[in-house]
Amino acid sequence: xxxxxxxxxxxxxxxxxxxxxxxxxxxxxxxxxxxxxxxxxxxxxxxxxxxxxxxxxxxxxxxxxxxxxxxxxxxxxxxxxxxxxxxxxxxxxxxxxxxxxxxxxxxxxxxxxxxxxxxxxxxxxxxxxxxxxxxxxxxxxxxxxxxxxxxxxxxxxxxxxxxxxxxxxxxxxxxxxxxxxxxxxxxxxxxxxxxxxxxxxxxxxxxxxxxxxxxxxxxxxxxxxxxxxxxxxxxxxxxxxxxxxxxxxxxxxxxxx
Amino acid sequence: xxxxxxxxxxxxxxxxxxxxxxxxxxxxxxxxxxxxxxxxxxxxxxxxxxxxxxxxxxxxxxxxxxxxxxxxxxxxxxxxxxxxxxxxxxxxxxxxx
Numbered sequence: 001x002x003x004x005x006x007x008x009x010x011x012x013x014x015x016x017x018x019x020x021x022x023x024x025x026x027x028x029x030x031x032x033x034x035x036x037x038x039x040x041x042x043x044x045x046x047x048x049x050x051x052x053x054x055x056x057x058x059x060x061x062x063x064x065x066x067x068x069x070x071x072x073x074x075x076x077x078x079x080x081x082x083x084x085x086x087x088x089x090x091x092x093x094x095x096x097x098x099x100x101x102x103x104x105x106x107x108x109x110x111x112x113x114x115x116x117x118x119x120x121x122x123x124x125x126x127x128x129x130x131x132x133x134x135x136x137x138x139x140x141x142x143x144x145x146x147x148x149x150x151x152x153x154x155x156x157x158x159x160x161x162x163x164x165x166x167x168x169x170x171x172x173x174x175x176x177x178x179x180x181x182x183x184x185x186x187x188x189x190x191x192x193x194x195x196x197x198x199x200x201x202x203x204x205x206x207x208x209x210x211x212x213x214x215x216x217x218x219x220x221x222x223x224x225x226x227x228x229x230x231x232x233x234x235x236x237x238x239x240x241x242x243x244x245x246x247x248x249x250x251x252x253x254x255x256x257x
Numbered sequence: 258x259x260x261x262x263x264x265x266x267x268x269x270x271x272x273x274x275x276x277x278x279x280x281x282x283x284x285x286x287x288x289x290x291x292x293x294x295x296x297x298x299x300x301x302x303x304x305x306x307x308x309x310x311x312x313x314x315x316x317x318x319x320x321x322x323x324x325x326x327x328x329x330x331x332x333x334x335x336x337x338x339x340x341x342x343x344x345x346x347x348x349x350x351x352x353x354x
Binding site: 140144 | 302
């Protein structure tokens with residue numbers, strides 16, 4: 001694959017965004033292992049966590065190839081620091097309760113489905129390939145989180161309250177999903193990834209439709225948004241997550257099991 | 258959720274997996290779930306995660322009508338001494354393949 005320096009750097013960053021989102025969310029979901037409300041859901045969340053970590057592995061592996069500095073996907077996952085992670089602030093937010101977990105997951109799943117679907121038409125065949133394989137998994141994730149959201153929102157008074165509370169508190173991390181950044185712009189200009197400007201409209205349409213059905217309201221305060229993850233600004237939760245995720249690889253470099 | 262359910266326990270669903278085209282759906286176990294869609298999802302996550310299935314059935318366990326141990330005598334014993342109901346009982350005439 002022949003790419004000029006600028007495009008190559010942009011592609012590397014873009015792959016980090018895709019990989020980091022899935023790595024961090026996958027890790028968050030893995031924290032439910034042994035703690036989910038019922039054993040069936042424990043297994044479901046574990047499956048989804050593993051899918052996401054698998055997708056992350058594919059994106060980061062390709063990122064390492066593009067970067068061409070002799071690194072591996074593990075180097076990228078375990079030996080980068082907090083400010084070097086490109087994941088959305090949304091996915092690093094703590095589990096708190098099952099409603100938070102499902103709302104966070106639903107926001108991400110809708111976004112992920114739209115992004116991966118558009119990336120399947122990328123002329124970079126590795127990117128298109130990983131995206132189309134991941135899309136299949138994500139379609140199931142979306143079905144899972146959407147069905148839960150409908151049942152929690154339109155369930156009991158308590159489940160509605162908890163879900164609405166999660167939406168109210170996570171809403172401020174949603175605008176960041178669609179902030180266009182230099183990295184994406186370069187790749188769009190070079191024709192390496194499809195133009196995705198309409199993505200946010202589709203996202204809001206889908207969210208609105210589901211929320212209406214789930215009797216959940218979109219928060220009215222629309223000014224207090226948090227962003228900056230693509231430039232290394234994260235919430236206070238990412239550092240703690242990374243400490244736990246990276247400690248083994250950093251304490252025993254090259255450890256195998 | 259129907260009122261019949263115990264508050265802490267969802268409905269029990271029996272899960273049947275078909276592992277190949279034209280093969281039978283075989284009973285593999287059960288899951289708890291509040292409704293059919295969630296039962297199907299739980300069955301998918303618990304019983305098809307290692308590529309075992311091409312089709313899944315879930316059936317509310319209370320929809321299955323089963324014999325009880327007290328039925329065993331009248332139901333099954335009478336067939337024990339009727340070995341002529343097995344095709345192996347009969348000799349195949351010579352020359353027939």
